[in-house]
Amino acid sequence: MNEYQNIKLDVERSKTRAMIEMRCPQCRQGKMFKYANWRVDKFDEMYDNCPVCGLHFEVEPGFWYGAMFVSYGFSVAILAIMGIVIYWGFNDPSVLGYIIPIPIVSLIAVPFNFRMSRSVFLHLFGFVKYKPEQTA
Numbered sequence: 001m002n003e004y005q006n007i008k009l010d011v012e013r014s015k016t017r018a019m020i021e022m023r024c025p026q027c028r029q030g031k032m033f034k035y036a037n038w039r040v041d042k043f044d045e046m047y048d049n050c051p052v053c054g055l056h057f058e059v060e061p062g063f064w065y066g067a068m069f070v071s072y073g074f075s076v077a078i079l080a081i082m083g084i085v086i087y088w089g090f091n092d093p094s095v096l097g098y099i100i101p102i103p104i105v106s107l108i109a110v111p112f113n114f115r116m117s118r119s120v121f122l123h124l125f126g127f128v129k130y131k132p133e134q135t136a
């Protein structure tokens with residue numbers, strides 16, 4: 001018995017919203033991660049199974065390795081956006097103007113990147129069917 005089992009949401013989450021909120025792809029209610037996003041010291045701790053419907057999040061052995069490709073995509077996006085912002089916003093500084101801030105922002109983004117890449121990968125490539133009846 002846990003705090004989620006008695007909660008019946010009147011709003012059904014869309015797949016996109018469940019992905020962004022890092023919820024279970026099967027019931028779209030159970031959280032994937034144990035701690036809030038601001039707990040960056042425990043950003044990597046996630047539930048093995050959904051607290052609501054019991055779905056095993058690692059749907060096959062080594063599944064999370066695939067999330068690294070999504071994470072790589074996010075990192076490249078951060079790099080590109082930072083490069084554009086620095087180029088236009090700071091009037092194209094010297095090389096150090098790029099080499100110093102981009103890795104710092106990339107490191108700050110690690111917790112977000114880690115969590116969101118797992119959520120996106122599970123929702124898009126986990127092939128888990130949405131079963132709203134699993135929440136009852």
Ligand SMILES: [Zn+2]
Pocket residue numbers: 024025026027028029030050051052053054055
């Ligand atoms: Zn679930």
